[in-house]
Amino acid sequence: MHQLMFWEAIRRAHDEEMDNDPMVICMGEDIGVVGGTYKATQGLYDKYGPERVMDTPISENGYTGLAIGASFIGVRPIVEIMSVNFAWLAMDQIFNTAAKVRYMSGGQLEAPVVIRSPGGTAHQLGAQHSARMEKVFMGIAGLRVVTPSNPKQAYGLLKSAVRCNDPVFINEHELMYNMKGDVPDDEYFHPLEGLEVARRGKDISLFAYNISVHWCLQAAEILASQYQIDAEVIDLYTLSPLDRKGIVKSVSKTHRAVIVEEAEPTVGVGAEIMAIINEECFYELDAAPARVSAANVPIPYNHRLEKEAIPDVEDVIKTVLATLGR
Amino acid sequence: MSNLKNTQLSLESKKRLLKEMLFGRRFEERCYEAYVERKIGGFLHLYSGEEACAYGILDAARPGNDYVITSYRDHIHAIKSGTDPKRLMAELYGKVTGCCKGLGGSMHIFDVDKHFMGGYALVGGPFPLAAGIAKGIQMKKGEQICICFLGDAANNQGTFHESLNMAKLWNLPVLYVCENNLYGIGTRIDRSTAVVDQYKRVSGYNIPSRQVDGQDIEKVYAAAVEAIDYVRSGNGPYFLELMTYRYRGHSMSDSNAYRSKSEERIWGKRDPIITLRDRLIEAGEFSQEEYQTMDAEILDEIESEVIKFAEESPEPPKEMLAKYVLAENDPYVTGGRR
Numbered sequence: 001m002h003q004l005m006f007w008e009a010i011r012r013a014h015d016e017e018m019d020n021d022p023m024v025i026c027m028g029e030d031i032g033v034v035g036g037t038y039k040a041t042q043g044l045y046d047k048y049g050p051e052r053v054m055d056t057p058i059s060e061n062g063y064t065g066l067a068i069g070a071s072f073i074g075v076r077p078i079v080e081i082m083s084v085n086f087a088w089l090a091m092d093q094i095f096n097t098a099a100k101v102r103y104m105s106g107g108q109l110e111a112p113v114v115i116r117s118p119g120g121t122a123h124q125l126g127a128q129h130s131a132r133m134e135k136v137f138m139g140i141a142g143l144r145v146v147t148p149s150n151p152k153q154a155y156g157l158l159k160s161a162v163r164c165n166d167p168v169f170i171n172e173h174e175l176m177y178n179m180k181g182d183v184p185d186d187e188y189f190h191p192l193e194g195l196e197v198a199r200r201g202k203d204i205s206l207f208a209y210n211i212s213v214h215w216c217l218q219a220a221e222i223l224a225s226q227y228q229i230d231a232e233v234i235d236l237y238t239l240s241p242l243d244r245k246g247i248v249k250s251v252s253k254t255h256r257a258v259i260v261e262e263a264e265p266t267v268g269v270g271a272e273i274m275a276i277i278n279e280e281c282f283y284e285l286d287a288a289p290a291r292v293s294a295a296n297v298p299i300p301y302n303h304r305l306e307k308e309a310i311p312d313v314e315d316v317i318k319t320v321l322a323t324l325g326r
Numbered sequence: 327m328s329n330l331k332n333t334q335l336s337l338e339s340k341k342r343l344l345k346e347m348l349f350g351r352r353f354e355e356r357c358y359e360a361y362v363e364r365k366i367g368g369f370l371h372l373y374s375g376e377e378a379c380a381y382g383i384l385d386a387a388r389p390g391n392d393y394v395i396t397s398y399r400d401h402i403h404a405i406k407s408g409t410d411p412k413r414l415m416a417e418l419y420g421k422v423t424g425c426c427k428g429l430g431g432s433m434h435i436f437d438v439d440k441h442f443m444g445g446y447a448l449v450g451g452p453f454p455l456a457a458g459i460a461k462g463i464q465m466k467k468g469e470q471i472c473i474c475f476l477g478d479a480a481n482n483q484g485t486f487h488e489s490l491n492m493a494k495l496w497n498l499p500v501l502y503v504c505e506n507n508l509y510g511i512g513t514r515i516d517r518s519t520a521v522v523d524q525y526k527r528v529s530g531y532n533i534p535s536r537q538v539d540g541q542d543i544e545k546v547y548a549a550a551v552e553a554i555d556y557v558r559s560g561n562g563p564y565f566l567e568l569m570t571y572r573y574r575g576h577s578m579s580d581s582n583a584y585r586s587k588s589e590e591r592i593w594g595k596r597d598p599i600i601t602l603r604d605r606l607i608e609a610g611e612f613s614q615e616e617y618q619t620m621d622a623e624i625l626d627e628i629e630s631e632v633i634k635f636a637e638e639s640p641e642p643p644k645e646m647l648a649k650y651v652l653a654e655n656d657p658y659v660t661g662g663r664r
Contacts, residue, residue, distance in 0.1 A: 023465065051465070057495070062454045062488025069458020072443060073393070075465060092485075096448050097455065105436035105444060106427035107650040142651050160661065165653040191661035 001184055007177040009151035010040040010116070013158035014078060016187065018048050021076060024162060027054035027063055028080030037082050038118065038177040064090035064115065068098045068167075071113040076162055084119035084133040084171070091136075098167035099142035114161040115169050120211060120262055121299050121310050122174040130299035130306075132263035134171045134209075138240040138272070144192055145240040147171035149213035151181035153237050156190025164192055171239070173211045193238050195246040201232035204256040204320055207247070207273050209236040212260040212292075212311075219316035231320060239269060247273060248280045255286040258319050262310060265293035292319050333548035335385075337611055340602060343385060343543055344612075345620055347377040347599045350402045352624050353411060354574075356633065357401070357418060357432075361578050365636075366418045369447075370432050371399040375573040378598035379505045380406050380475065382546025383566070386554055387473060393441045393459045395452045396475040398433035399572075400445030403475055408440035411628075412635040421639035428642045429650065441470070449510075450483025452476060453502070457489045460498035460563075471499040471557045478524055478567075479510025490531040493563040501557045504567045505540065511576045512584040525567040533563050540568030541596045571596075 004012065018024045026041055032055035035042035045053040056063040060081055067077035081087045087094070098111040121130040138145045144166050148154040154172070161168035198213055199220050206216040216233045223229040234250050236242065251257050257277055259270035270291035277289055295309040335343070354372045361370050373380070376399075384394065384406040396403045401418075405411055409425055417424025418432050425437050433447040443459060446452050456474035463470050480486060481504065493500050504524045508515050515522050525535035534556065538549040546568060553564045571593035575582035606612035653659075 025465075054496075057488070057491055059484075059488035059491065062457075062485055062492060065451070065454025065485065066458040066461060066489070066492055069395075069443075069455035069460075070462040070465075071458070072455070073459055073462035073466075075458075075462045092448060092451065093454065096451060097446065101444070102653070103650045104426060104430045104434040105438065105650075106425070106429045108426070108436050108438040109444065110653065144652070156661075160658040164656050164658040166656065189658060189661050192659045194660075 001182045003180050004151045004155070004183045005177065006151045006154050006179045006181070007039045009155035009183050010158055011042055011044070012183070013155045014041055014044055015047070017159060017162045018044065018052065023074055024076040024078065025052045025054065026078040026080065027056050027067060029056055029058055029082050031055060031080050036080065040080065040116070060086050060089035061093055065093035065097065067113050068093055068111050071111045072109055076112060078114045078116065078158070078162060081115060081117040083129060083174070084117045085129050085131045087115070087117050087133060094143065094167070094169070095140050099140050103142060110165050111167045112165045113167050114158065115167070116158070116172060117170070118172040118174045120173040120175060121306065124301055124303055124306060126301045127298035132294070134239055135263055135268045137169045137171070138269070142167070143240065144168040145171065146192055146238050147210040148237060149198070149210055149235050151179065152183050152188070153190055155183050156188045157192065157237065159187070160189045160192050163189070168192065171210060176211060193241060193243060195243045196235040196237060197232065197250070198235040199231065199233040201230040201254065203230045203254055204232065204258060204323060205250040205254045206231050206233045206316065206320070207236060207257060207259040208233060209239060209269065210262070212262055215311070215313050215316055216260050218313045219320065222313070222317055223320055227321065227326065229320065229324065236269070242272065242276065244276050244280060247276055251277055251281050252284045255284055256323055257285070257289040258292060258316070258323055259289065260292040260311065260316055261294070263294055264296040265291050266296055268293060287323050287325070290319050290323050292316055333551045335544055335547050339385070340606060341612065343381055344599065344602050344606065345624070346406070347381050347543070347602070348621060349624050350377045350381065350405060351599060352621070352628055353405065353632070354401065356628050358574070358578070360418070360633070366432065367420065368431050368433070369398070370578045371576065372574040373399055373402045373572070375593065375597070376505055376507060376540065376570045377402065378543035378546050379503065379540045379568045379570055382543040383473065383475070383503055383550045386547050386550035388470070390440045392470045393443050393463070393472040394475070395443040395456050395459065395472065396445055397449065397452065397477060397480065398445050398447045399477070400433070400435045404435045404437055404442045404445070407437065407442040409435070409437040409442060411632050415632045415636040416639045419636040419639070420641065421636060422642040422646070423635070423639040427646065450476065450480040450485040453480070453483070453485040453489035454492070456500050456502070457493045457498050460493065460500040461496065463499055469558065471501055471554065473501045473503060475503045475505055477510070478504055478506040478508070478515055479518065481524055481527060482510070482519060490528060490533055490563070494531045494533050497560070497562040499557050499560070500563045501553055502563065502565045504565065505570055506567055507570050507572045509576065509584070512580065514584070523567070525565060528565040533565050535565035535567065537567040537569065540570035541598045541601060543598055543602055
């Protein structure tokens with residue numbers, strides 16, 4: 001076991017998969033000679049050459065479509081879209097082609113393409129560079145959506161995504177690439193479905209994913225030490241398909257639920273989990289489930305307003321206390 | 327150019343292509359009837375009038391081996407690639423015996439065994455997919471090429487420019503065939519497009535291109551032989567613009583009121599099937615009687631085999647509803663190894 005930074009874990013997964021299979025390629029803006037905006041492909045251009053580590057033009061829909069087409073005949077592309085804000089431009093190919101081609105061809109064709117892209121609000125990047133788009137991707141049948149919260153997941157999820165025969169969207173976070181964590185020394189394939197109990201607890205379930213897992217873990221420590229509340233933190237590394245059974249299992253144990261998302265609440269991850277709880281285990285609840293979400297606004301540039309728009313540890317604690325009637 | 331092939335069609339090929347084109351015409355016209363009878367649902371885009379394009383290009387290619395991809399007006403490209411017309415008609419009927427098990431429909435015909443990589447319903451969508459297939463061919467050092475057929479209106483999508491740029495940049499073995507039928511749905515090309523000669527729009531990407539009479543299969547074939555040879559020889563992409571005309575509306579829901587009768591008459595006189603037939607008759611190689619016999623045989627085959635198969639096939643079972651959304655039993659879903 002070694003400590004790796006998030007970007008190092010992603011880079012290692014790229015390197016191993018490209019070394020393992022000559023049909024694995026990666027492509028994106030500035031990923032080759034420059035090594036990637038977040039260094040996720042650093043050094044790979046020199047090792048594997050321009051045919052397999054492709055610096056693309058700034059044509060998101062075009063190169064994503066090209067990767068999907070290549071995947072039809074045995075190529076295993078890993079596409080990096082520099083920011084999810086730019087992934088809007090590739091929605092046509094991701095949704096209309098990659099997610100649907102298996103179905104509309106009656107199972108003849110598949111698009112085993114991996115699309116990685118960081119989202120989230122970083123530091124004062126303004127409205128067009130701060131999108132959180134996971135809720136858009138997870139609503140599309142035929143597309144897998146995963147979102148790592150730590151370097152081990154980032155490594156293992158990418159490895160599995162490359163080998164899985166479905167299109168997989170990996171939602172990363174601009175603020176997390178330098179985060180450190182343990183990654184197994186041996187090759188490791190993380191399951192693409194399910195959830196992880198990041199912290200066991202009995203009083204309340206905190207459902208989180210990606211960066212909000214860290215807010216919840218911090219909140220849980222404070223809740224334990226200052227309020228004697230034992231919170232369970234559930235890491236939803238898979239957003240599609242959501243692990244309904246795992247969600248029910250935790251709620252049936254704690255009887256209370258708070259969902260913590262960095263995105264706006266409307267038609268979001270929290271809304272979907274609340275619906276699942278309603279449908280599957282309403283009578284297990286001792287209190288109404290609650291959401292901690294972003295303000296439903298385009299993200300402002302001003303640093304105070306930006307901080308105001310995005311939830312934090314304090315918001316999680318407040319909502320937990322309210323849910324428990326404290 | 328290396329290994330230049332003969333660009334002339336043999337007499338035997340001309341007769342065969344006449345029969346193939348006539349089959350395509352009769353197939354599409356029978357689809358029209360089936361649609362009116364409500365046997366075929368959804369949107370239906372017919373190819374009548376444009377036959378020389380698909381048959382001429384693909385006769386110069388290696389159907390079943392070269393990869394073919396196109397838009398929603400896709401029946402004839404599939405047939406020429408080798409798709410069994412019975413399975414195609416069954417697909418249009420939504421039957422489980424259809425080439426996509428009734429899940430695709432007219433706009434989404436796929437026959438991957440024949441390297442027919444699909445019909446796609448988003449205008450311009452296949453441009454980058456074709457470049458990607460060509461990238462795959464290049465990586466495998468294959469001898470195939472990818473042929474992408476799209477209409478003129480698709481060239482106003484961003485994917486046209488993005489894909490041509492990448493195809494040239496990476497020297498990809500793809501032939502883009504523009505079937506210019508002068509209308510994007512109901513809007514005439516000069517009302518939607520600043521440069522109406524589509525082959526000229528490619529020059530900005532240093533891709534060689536040509537404009538050809540798409541109603542004369544001999545001319546289409548000759549141009550295709552050269553274009554395909556260019557692409558197969560590793561020179562990168564090529565763009566062919568075929569001037570053609572569709573007799574029916576954009577789709578069956580189209581009133582076709584935006585075109586004048588005189589324009590339709592002019593193009594009707596340049597029918598690709600009649601042109602080839604009359605040329606063969608004039609040369610003394612074919613007779614009106616032979617043509618009528620050929621036509622009767624085709625109509626009979628379509629009725630007694632193609633339609634019969636579609637009519638008699640079963641619907642897909644309800645259990646199929648969620649079958650092809652994701653891969654079945656993929657070990658990486660649970661963290662296992664293959």
